[in-house]
Amino acid sequence: MSWSLKLGRIFGIDIKVHLTFLLILIWGALNYGGSAGPLYGVVVTLALFSLVLLHELGHSLAAMGYGIPVKDITLLPIGGVARLERMPEKPLHELVVALAGPLVNVILAVVLLPVITVLAVLQGEAVTLGMLTQPGLLGLLAFLLTANISLAVFNMIPAFPLDGGRVLRATLGFFTDYQRATQAAVIVGRVLAVGLGLVAIYTGQIFLALIAVFIFFAGGQEGQAVAARGVLRRVRVAQALTPHAVALSPEATVGQVASLMMTNRQPDFPVLDPATGQLLGVASHRSVAQAMEQGRWRSRIADVMQQARHVPTIALTATLDEVQDKLAQTSSRVIAVYDGLHFRGLVSLEDVYRVFQFLSRSGSVGRIGWQAG
Numbered sequence: 114m115s116w117s118l119k120l121g122r123i124f125g126i127d128i129k130v131h132l133t134f135l136l137i138l139i140w141g142a143l144n145y146g147g148s149a150g151p152l153y154g155v156v157v158t159l160a161l162f163s164l165v166l167l168h169e170l171g172h173s174l175a176a177m178g179y180g181i182p183v184k185d186i187t188l189l190p191i192g193g194v195a196r197l198e199r200m201p202e203k204p205l206h207e208l209v210v211a212l213a214g215p216l217v218n219v220i221l222a223v224v225l226l227p228v229i230t231v232l233a234v235l236q237g238e239a240v241t242l243g244m245l246t247q248p249g250l251l252g253l254l255a256f257l258l259t260a261n262i263s264l265a266v267f268n269m270i271p272a273f274p275l276d277g278g279r280v281l282r283a284t285l286g287f288f289t290d291y292q293r294a295t296q297a298a299v300i301v302g303r304v305l306a307v308g309l310g311l312v313a314i315y316t317g318q319i320f321l322a323l324i325a326v327f328i329f330f331a332g333g334q335e336g337q338a339v340a341a342r343g344v345l346r347r348v349r350v351a352q353a354l355t356p357h358a359v360a361l362s363p364e365a366t367v368g369q370v371a372s373l374m375m376t377n378r379q380p381d382f383p384v385l386d387p388a389t390g391q392l393l394g395v396a397s398h399r400s401v402a403q404a405m406e407q408g409r410w411r412s413r414i415a416d417v418m419q420q421a422r423h424v425p426t427i428a429l430t431a432t433l434d435e436v437q438d439k440l441a442q443t444s445s446r447v448i449a450v451y452d453g454l455h456f457r458g459l460v461s462l463e464d465v466y467r468v469f470q471f472l473s474r475s476g477s478v479g480r481i482g483w484q485a486g
C-alpha cells in the first residue's frame with residue numbers, strides 16, 4: 114500500500130499528503146489550540162502546512178518554467194517535498210528554482226505585515242509577540258507571519274538538502290564546474306552542521322541536534338550522487354551492454370523460457386524477430402513467473418512479454434547518466450538500445466550500477482568525488 118493520500122491537483126501537479134501527517138494534526142491540535150481548543154490547533158496546523166505547500170509550488174512552477182516536469186508534491190510531518198523529474202544543472206536555473214520556494218514565504222510575509230498592522234490598529238491592539246498565542250484572526254495571521262519568516266530563514270541555511278545549499282552550489286557554479294561547486298557546497302554544509310551540532314549540545318536542544326545530524330549526512334549523499342553522475346556521464350551505453358546476451362524467438366514457450374531463466378543469470382531477455390533481428394518485446398523474470406502462476410506454460414513468450422512499443426529506447430552513443438534519467442521517467446525495467454534503426458541490446462539500472470561499482474572499485478570515483486574521512 115502507498116502511505117500517501119492524494120488531496121488534489123494544482124497546475125497539473127498531484128498534491129499528496131503522507132499518512133504520518135495525521136500525527137502532526139493531532140500534535141497541532143494539542144499544542145496550538147491554546148485556550149481556543151484543539152479545533153483551533155488543527156486550523157493553525159493546516160494554515161502552517163498551506164505555507165509549506167505554497168513554498169513547494171514556488172519551486173515547482175519555477176522548474177516547470179524551465180521545462181522540468183514535476184511528478185508530485187508530498188506534505189510530510191517535517192515539511193514538503195516537490196519531486197522534480199530531474200534537477201536543473203545550469204547554475205542560473207538551479208538558482209532560480211531553489212530561490213523560488215523561500216521567495217514565496219518572503220512575499221507572503223511582506224503582504225501579511227501591513228495587513229496585521231492595520232487589523233491591530235482597527236482592533237485597538239498593540240502589535241506584540243503575545244499576539245502569536247492569542248486565538249483569533251489576528252493571532253493566526255501573526256503566527257503565519259513568523260512562520261513565513263522562519264521557513265524562509267531555515268531553508269536558506271546554506272547546507273544540502275536545504276534550498277540554501279542549492280543556492281550556494283548554483284552561485285559557485287557560475288565560477289567553477291558542477292562537480293566542484295557541489296563539493297564545496299557539501300563542505301560548507303558539513304562545517305555548518307558541526308557548528309549547529311555544537312550549539313545544540315551546548316544549549317541542550319535535541320531538535321537542533323537532529324537537524325545537524327540530518328544536514329551532515331544528507332550533504333554527503335548529495336555529494337556522492339553528483340560524483341556518481343559525473344562518472345556515469347563519461348561512460349557510453351555501448352560499454353554497459355552485455356556482450357552475447359541471449360535472445361529469444363517469439364515462438365518459444367513460457368516453459369522453455371522458464372527453464373532457461375533458471376540456468377542463465379541474465380535478468381531480461383530480448384525477444385527478436387528471427388527474420389529481421391528487430392526487437393518485438395522483452396521477457397522478464399516477473400512476466401514469466403506471472404504466466405507460470407496462471408498455468409500458461411504452453412503460451413508463446415510473445416503473448417506474455419512486455420511489447421516493444423512499451424519499451425523506451427536510447428541511442429548507442431548515449432551516456433549512462435542519460436540511461437539513469439530515462440529509467441527514472443518510465444515504469445519500464447529496461448531500455449532498448451539502438452544503433453540507428455538496429456536493435457543492439459537491453460540496458461537496466463543493474464547494468465548502470467554494475468559499471469559504476471566496477472569504476473568505483475578501480476578508484477576512479479574517489480578521484481572525482483569528494484568523500485568523507
Ligand SMILES: [Zn+2]
Pocket residue numbers: 168169172214215268276
Ligand atoms: Zn524549499
